[in-house]
Amino acid sequence: MSNDDVYASGLLNRALDPATQPPEIQAFLRAELDLLRDILKEGMRVLDLGCGTGRHLVLVRDRLRLGVGVDYERSYIAEAARRAGAGHLHFITGDATAIPIVAAFDFAMCLTNTWGTMADKAGVLREMRRLAPQPHTRLLSVFSEDSVASRKEWYRRLGHAVVEQTTEYLLTDGGLRSEHFSDARLRSLVGDCTIRPVADIARVVTF
Secondary structure: OOHHHHHHOOHHHHHOOHHHOOHHHHHHHHHHHHHHHHHOOOOEEEEEEOOOOOHHHHHOHHHEEEEEEEEOOHHHHHHHHHHHOOOOEEEEEOEOOEOOOOOOOOEEEEOOOOHHHOOOHHHHHHHHHHHOOOOOOEEEEEEEHHHHHHHHHHHHHOOOOEEEEOOOEEEEOOOOEEEOEOHHHHHHHHOOOEEEEEOOOEEEEEO
16 A cells, blocks of 8 residues: 555544544644644735645634645545635645645645655645745644654554654555654755754754
8 A cells, every 4th residue: 555545544534533642742743733823924825735634724724814725635625625614714636746726825834744755755845835935934844753663653553553664764564654854854855944843753844
């Protein structure tokens, strides 16, 4: 199975259940949401790549002028649209490397290590730069090397035992391939950026 197959099987919904999450993962997810509340300002137009069921945009909807989420999994987009209801949040099924939008946004984000599961990382960065053209208006959150132990336990609870571990990724027996990043690797992939630690096991990258 590929990451696409694993994702389509509903793993995201199980992973977001706090009962499956080790304390370190819970701390990271809380810190990520707190960060969004601090960064996103009133009246922003925000793009969320790999939005899943829309939880990040729904969380900050009251301060946004426009929120658009993009994900390739139709069932997640349908759930996101149901959660959002009518209004200024919109969710579309699409490829994060070829987004069918030409308008510019104030901010673009790809969160919760979603970028670390994507095959064409450069293509995603290119789209983020195209759609949020101002410097330092683009945000990634990714797992660091210190996340390995807590992720192995998290994936085990999800029925995905880790069968391969390298300096760059974990691979499970269910086909999930999830990457982690050193600061040096992030700079080599992203280029000029600002990197900050989050909750001991992750990094946020602004570029």
